[in-house]
Structures are given as structure tokens and as C-alpha cells.
Amino acid sequence: MPEGHVVERVAREHTERFRGQRLRVSSPQGRFVEGAALLDGHVLLGVSALGKHSLHRFAADGDARSRNDLYLHVHLGLYGKWSGASLPVPDPVGAIRVQLVGDDGWAQLRGATACEVITAPEVRDLRARLGEDPLHSKEGGAKAYSRLSGSSRAIALALMDQTVTAGVGNAYRAEILFRHGLWPFTPSSQISPELWSQLWTDLQRLMRAGVREGRMVTTERADRTRRSGPAREDDQYYVYRRAGLACRRCGTPIAVQDLAGRNLFWCPSCQAA
Numbered sequence: 001m002p003e004g005h006v007v008e009r010v011a012r013e014h015t016e017r018f019r020g021q022r023l024r025v026s027s028p029q030g031r032f033v034e035g036a037a038l039l040d041g042h043v044l045l046g047v048s049a050l051g052k053h054s055l056h057r058f059a060a061d062g063d064a065r066s067r068n069d070l071y072l073h074v075h076l077g078l079y080g081k082w083s084g085a086s087l088p089v090p091d092p093v094g095a096i097r098v099q100l101v102g103d104d105g106w107a108q109l110r111g112a113t114a115c116e117v118i119t120a121p122e123v124r125d126l127r128a129r130l131g132e133d134p135l136h137s138k139e140g141g142a143k144a145y146s147r148l149s150g151s152s153r154a155i156a157l158a159l160m161d162q163t164v165t166a167g168v169g170n171a172y173r174a175e176i177l178f179r180h181g182l183w184p185f186t187p188s189s190q191i192s193p194e195l196w197s198q199l200w201t202d203l204q205r206l207m208r209a210g211v212r213e214g215r216m217v218t219t220e221r222a223d224r225t226r227r228s229g230p231a232r233e234d235d236q237y238y239v240y241r242r243a244g245l246a247c248r249r250c251g252t253p254i255a256v257q258d259l260a261g262r263n264l265f266w267c268p269s270c271q272a273a
């Protein structure tokens, strides 16, 4: 599933490509025809990311102070993907839920879980519901901590809860726990403020690097098979999707188990109870 860094990159790309332009919005696939009609011909004011959600803000008159602005709300889910480039728009291939065409470029969305038009009050509700996003928060993890620290729920579950930490998915969850030697089933209530602060700072660092590089790399150079140059694909992670392979630090086979419907990866030795 695309995690927060992917959504943030889309927001930045689309802001750069389309901001201030009157867009042609359509739904070649046909499933978003009414929504597209609401936005078609409006000016894109900007795109923001919030956890795994993106919000394209439109105003009919292009006025940033508009009170009639509308938002294209997208959640990519497991299979959603944006594509795009400079004009001309290619012939439609596959099920394109929404297509944006500006002065110089285009973008197409396929396979998203959510694609809808919402209003400013609905955006506020969404923001209130979602947890703290390491890529955007100025609260230093305090809001997320307040939402997890009272619970005996496993830290591995809390980290995946979008009302606690928004934008963190399965890969960042597994990797951050490994990097801090934390047993995934540690009750959240046992995470001290000091430890949480370390986890949060590290999450921010990794996710910002993910935005910059356009991919997730969580390994330190010293722990990679090849220590020079950019990390190769098989050197990207410590534990994520490495079940049965030797731990980079201790050689123990990486474990995997189902936790609330998602695979949880960890090193039974480096992250012992």
C-alpha cells in the first residue's frame, strides 16, 4: 500500500504541474462522472497530503479566499496509482477514475479506494479524525502520543492506526520498530515519552527521505550488503518482506505473522520481548 511519502510526492507534483490553472476534469471510466462535473473548469489552488489522503483544492473563480471551494479527496488504498506527464494526453488505457488536464500536463488516477468531492467542513472533519502526520506535524508527536499512550494495545497495532499516526503503513511500521529494537507486541501504555520522541523523530527522518528519494530506504549503510552507492532494492529494508531471511544485524531468520489482517515482520532476537 502506498504510504505517506508517496501521497506527499503526488501532492507536490500536482501542485507544481497544475496550480493556478483551470483544469479539465473528467472520468473516462465513468464511475466519477458527477464528481468530475462539479470540478470541471475550476481553478486548482493547490494539493495537500494528509496521511494517506490527498486533497486537491479547487475554486470556481480561482480565489484562494473562496468560501465555495471544493476538494477532490483521494485515498489510494492498496492499488491506487496516479500517473501523469506533459501534454498531449495519451489514449485512455484501463479504468481511469479521474483525469486532470491543465495547460501543460495531465494526470490520471486508477484503482483508488476513495475518490470523491468534499467541502471545506468535510475536510475539517477528516483532519480532526486523522492522527498526527510525521510529514506535516508541528506538534512533535504529542498528539499521536496522547492517542496511544492510554491504551494497552500492541504498539505495532497503534502505529498502523491512522487516527494515531497518519501516513504510516506496514513497511514504516515494521522498520521503525526494528530500528529501535522494540518488541512489536509491547503495550502502547509502556512506551515512555522519551522513547516515543525517538520513534517520532526517526519516523520523520525516514519519511522525509522517502519523499526526497521517491522510495523507501530504512537501512543504514553499514547494515547493507553493498555499502557504497545508493541502496539496491534488496538492501532497502531490515525486516519488511524479509520473512525467513537472515537479520542484517544478528542473522536470526526474520519472523512474520498475521496481525489484524496485515503481515507483521520482525526479528525475534533484536526485538525480543
Ligand SMILES: [Zn+2]
Pocket (backbone or CB within 6 Å): 247, 248, 249, 250, 251, 252, 267, 268, 269, 270, 271
Ligand atoms: Zn536481529
